[in-house]
Amino acid sequence: MLTANNLLKAQHIGPRVLTRDYKRVLARKEPVIIEVKSSRAKVIVSLDDLVELFDKIEDLQDRALLDLVRESRDASARGDKPVAVAELFKKIRGKKSLSRRRI
Numbered sequence: 001m002l003t004a005n006n007l008l009k010a011q012h013i014g015p016r017v018l019t020r021d022y023k024r025v026l027a028r029k030e031p032v033i034i035e036v037k038s039s040r041a042k043v044i045v046s047l048d049d050l051v052e053l054f055d056k057i058e059d060l061q062d063r064a065l066l067d068l069v070r071e072s073r074d075a076s077a078r079g080d081k082p083v084a085v086a087e088l089f090k091k092i093r094g095k096k097s098l099s100r101r102r103i
Contacts, residue, residue, distance in 0.1 A: 002049035007031055010043070059089065 010031040018025055018034055025032055025044065034042040059065055075081070 002031065002045055002053055007033075007043065012040070 010033045011028075012033045012035050013025065014035055028044075029046060031043055031045045031049070033040050034044065072084075
């Protein structure tokens with residue numbers, strides 16, 4: 001899973017190293033930062049990590065989902081049986097993956 005901490009700890013390489021060792025660089029599971037003239041220019045991350053990141057962004061932008069999470073927290077505070085957030089994410093991701101398969 002891609003996190004800000006992973007990016008901060010990512011290996012920095014120059015374009016020459018990327019050109020010379022591109023197979024090894026692309027085979028890495030961790031992100032790699034490409035520096036051009038000592039300035040961070042690009043990041044190489046796995047496709048799975050990128051898709052997961054975009055899924056999280058979509059989830060955070062989904063107003064209905066945020067309302068469900070808020071209701072669950074409120075129910076928990078009242079002592080009611082809350083709906084597990086993990087279950088909500090599973091249901092939503094399941095619907096998204098079904099819709100992606102139709103494309």
